[in-house]
Amino acid sequence: VMSKVLQDSDYEISQSYQQDILNNTVCHPTAVQYPPSSSYSKLFLKTLISKIEESGQEVQEDLYTTYTDLLSCNEGDIDSCYKTYCFGENVSVTLKETKKMVVGGTTGMLTWEAGCFLTEWCLRNSQLFAGKRILELGAGLGLLGLGVIKQCNPESYIFSDRHHGVLDALASNLELSISDEAPIEVQRDWRDGTEWRLNNTVVKIMELDWEKKVCPKDIDIILAADVVFSNKLTPSLVGVIEAVLKNERAQAYIASTRRNPETLEFFKEQLDMHGIDIEWTEEIKDYSSPHLILATIVLMRLSKRID
Structure with a gap:
């Protein structure tokens, strides 16, 4: 209307x-x-x-x-607000986000375009994720994971990020979604290795430093959005992907907003050096989505090269 x-x-x-x-x-x-x-x-x-x-x-x-x-309302110094993302008629995700692009040295307090796109794509292809053990890299505030958990019925889902402030905000958003279904009696702390349960999916939040390459085991699928932005971090990112893809059945779905073509090409070069194949690439200019405005998104499916 x-x-x-x-x-x-x-x-x-x-x-x-x-x-x-x-x-x-x-x-x-x-x-x-x-x-x-x-x-x-x-x-x-x-x-x-x-x-x-x-x-x-x-x-x-x-x-x-x-x-x-x-x-008559004066927001004053309030630097956060809620955003509700609707995907079709059945799935909505409410997040508390900052209004600033950078907070505490991180851009992870905002939801970026590729995260919105990958969420929509996963929901349209929900059969790929049913019953799977999923690890999300650079999970940010949790949009992608919460959407997948609500619609795709994975067996387990691990949200991972490096910044403690982001992980705290992510935990709050997770409990926001859980409280919509049932009252929360005890506030839990992701630092304790706590597991949540949402929509019959076992959910965990963990700190993951790509440079240390200490990854969870037995992962079926990696999901990541807007994590390809720095040539300095790319080798470590690819190292983490390689470690998970040692499970020959595992796959990775990586969505990136096309900003600097050279950064994306460097990522592809690193994948090739580490024996990771790009099974297919899809480039999308989807202006029909209310969550995507003038953004070109590149989606790749990755798997370990079999010699």
């Missing part, structure tokens, strides 16, 4: 339809419980109201009231 309103100034939008839009966006129970940034909600309502006014139609009173209430 919003795309029609934005693109067609003559599009008729009744009072009841306006109320439906409000109830399913800014006033939706999820948005009320886990509010996005007020600046985002203000911009959304301001744009909607402007388009309705430009078309000469009457704006529903609750739209004005909600917008003016938001104008």
Whole structure:
């Protein structure tokens, strides 16, 4: 509906339809419980109201009231908000994210484009992950893993990252998803090697330093998004992938936003040097997704070369 309103100034939008839009966006129970940034909600309502006014139609009173209430809100020094990612009608993931690109020396407090794409791709290909033991590298705030756990029924899922601040935030987001299903009686700490259970999947969060190459055993699938960004780190990343792919049945799915072609080519060279084959590559410019804006994503499936 919003795309029609934005693109067609003559599009008729009744009072009841306006109320439906409000109830399913800014006033939706999820948005009320886990509010996005007020600046985002203000911009959304301001744009909607402007388009309705430009078309000469009457704006529903609750739209004005909600917008003016938001104008009186001052976010001040609040540097985080909630974001809810919807994938089709059945899967949604709510995360607490920072509004800043870099926090504490890491970019892992935001969800990036390739993570959104790989989540959508995995959900469309859920049969590949059912009953599998999955390790995610550079898991960030948990979007990919939570989406896969909710839809794809893996046997186990290990979220891994290096930055303790990211891992703490990831644990909070995991407990956010678990609490939506059942009350949490005891807050758990990933540092204790704690295992969670979500949708019958055994879930663990672990610190993984690629340079040490100490990997979990018996992994069927590696998932990783937006981890190819530094030539300095790439050899260590490939070393971890190689260690897991020693299990000949194992595969890796790596999604990267195409930013610096040289970085991606260096990654491919390192894969070849370590005897890892790129089974197939898919390059996607998917502007139909609300989570992908002007982003070119490269998806690769990797396996160990058999001599």
